[in-house]
Amino acid sequence: MKGKVTIAGAKNAALPILASTLLGGGDCVLSNLPHVRDVTTMIKLLGLLGVRNHVEKESVLLNASEATSTEAPYELVKTMRASVLVLGPLLARFGKATVSLPGGCAIGTRSVNLHLKGLMALGADIQLEHGYIRAQASRLKGNQITLDLPTVTGTENLMMAGCLAEGTTTIHNAAKEPEIVDLAMFLINRGGKITGAGTDVIVIEGVKELHGAAHTVMPDRVEAGTYLMAAAITGGDVCVDRCIPGHLRTVLNKLQEAGSTIEEKEKAVRLCGPDRLKPLEVRTMVYPGFPTDLQAQMMALMSVADGISVISETIFESRFLHVPELQRMGASIEVDGPHAVIKGVPKLTGAPVMASDLRASAGLVLAGLAAEGQTSVSRVYHLDRGYERLEEKLQALGGAVQRVAGSV
Numbered sequence: 001m002k003g004k005v006t007i008a009g010a011k012n013a014a015l016p017i018l019a020s021t022l023l024g025g026g027d028c029v030l031s032n033l034p035h036v037r038d039v040t041t042m043i044k045l046l047g048l049l050g051v052r053n054h055v056e057k058e059s060v061l062l063n064a065s066e067a068t069s070t071e072a073p074y075e076l077v078k079t080m081r082a083s084v085l086v087l088g089p090l091l092a093r094f095g096k097a098t099v100s101l102p103g104g105c106a107i108g109t110r111s112v113n114l115h116l117k118g119l120m121a122l123g124a125d126i127q128l129e130h131g132y133i134r135a136q137a138s139r140l141k142g143n144q145i146t147l148d149l150p151t152v153t154g155t156e157n158l159m160m161a162g163c164l165a166e167g168t169t170t171i172h173n174a175a176k177e178p179e180i181v182d183l184a185m186f187l188i189n190r191g192g193k194i195t196g197a198g199t200d201v202i203v204i205e206g207v208k209e210l211h212g213a214a215h216t217v218m219p220d221r222v223e224a225g226t227y228l229m230a231a232a233i234t235g236g237d238v239c240v241d242r243c244i245p246g247h248l249r250t251v252l253n254k255l256q257e258a259g260s261t262i263e264e265k266e267k268a269v270r271l272c273g274p275d276r277l278k279p280l281e282v283r284t285m286v287y288p289g290f291p292t293d294l295q296a297q298m299m300a301l302m303s304v305a306d307g308i309s310v311i312s313e314t315i316f317e318s319r320f321l322h323v324p325e326l327q328r329m330g331a332s333i334e335v336d337g338p339h340a341v342i343k344g345v346p347k348l349t350g351a352p353v354m355a356s357d358l359r360a361s362a363g364l365v366l367a368g369l370a371a372e373g374q375t376s377v378s379r380v381y382h383l384d385r386g387y388e389r390l391e392e393k394l395q396a397l398g399g400a401v402q403r404v405a406g407s408v
């Protein structure tokens with residue numbers, strides 16, 4: 001891989017920011033939204049709730065002044081768990097919300113109990129009926145909330161709800177991901193009163209309503225990390241442009257430890273991969289630790305490293321679905337609970353493999369780039385949920401990647 005790739009807006013910042021448009025009337029103009037399916041799904045869900053949208057050249061204008069429905073149906077929520085992000089805004093603005101329970105997903109059971117517990121602490125009455133969350137509150141009341149664990153979308157749901165609650169909401173043990181800071185910046189621009197986003201204590205003073213505002217979504221750190229790893233696994237030389245190197249600190253450290261040469265600019269990172277990667281010990285952690293969303297991609301790299309690596313997944317209980325697929329390509333991996341022990345092999349061999357979730361698919365594509373012969377990845381719709389024009393961007397870097405018409 002050789003050349004320059006431009007990073008899109010962050011899916012996981014765009015989704016809560018889009019959901020938060022429900023918190024008031026007024027025009028919200030969002031730029032740098034990534035062209036990925038999850039964003040389209042969220043805009044579709046908002047449309048069902050009555051949020052008008054108008055796609056302009058470089059931005060999308062959304063206006064929730066005529067939003068009327070408060071129900072997020074199963075048909076949409078089952079396709080994207082992040083739909084649950086409309087729960088806090090709907091409840092805070094309209095006093096009621098009916099949102100389908102997301103159910104399980106490939107990477108684990110992924111409960112939303114902490115979202116619900118937090119909303120109950122703000123005075124919501126919550127019932128689970130017929131697969132739906134039914135929440136009600138005449139007006140939410142600020143309170144102290146201590147999360148059992150720093151859930152990302154849970155923190156976002158509660159921060160959005162707190163914006164319109166009466167009094168002060170304090171979220172302790174909050175998630176610190178940069179996407180939470182991006183959401184907070186948008187909410188503050190809309191008149192929300194939030195301090196502490198990016199730390200583990202977020203304080204929100206409730207206001208009566210939020211007005212419209214413009215916002216540019218932050219760059220996608222997972223997309224950036226994926227292209228850096230594409231360079232590392234192919235011994236390439238790639239400049240990843242329009243990213244925030246500070247958001248990738250742990251990832252860059254690990255890639256350097258694996259033998260890559262890294263050059264940082266203000267909004268770009270250039271990576272030159274080594275002839276052969278060195279093995280690593282990697283443990284996924286909440287931000288600023290190593291992101292679980294780059295674990296599958298890192299495993300592809302370690303499959304061809306010169307020695308034994310250990311990757312531990314501490315965030316999700318079953319996010320190793322890419323392992324049997326990498327094994328089909330000749331990787332030597334043993335899984336023991338949350339740990340995967342990877343004995344690097346000199347070469348992977350191309351094979352037909354199946355994508356199981358978004359990031360696992362990205363890991364398989366990276367493995368395919370480094371493998372000898374042809375790899376075909378099926379179920380690429382997983383990739384389209386979160387990577388914008390992946391095959392075009394890889395082709396521009398010299399990757400022999402094609403989307404085969406009619407493939408599923």
Ligand code: EPU
Nearest residue numbers: 012082110111112113114115150151152153154315316358
């Ligand atoms: N958890 C609970 N109860 C809850 C909420 C979470 O037990 O109420 C558990 C989960 O089951 C999981 C852990 O807490 O084991 C962490 O989950 P978290 O809630 O932080 O994850 P999330 O908010 O559902 C977001 C991203 C994920 C990313 C994780 C972790 C969005 C839309 N999604 O999910 O992104 O992996 O944080 O960083 O922001 C992806 O983009 O591919 C993706 C899966």
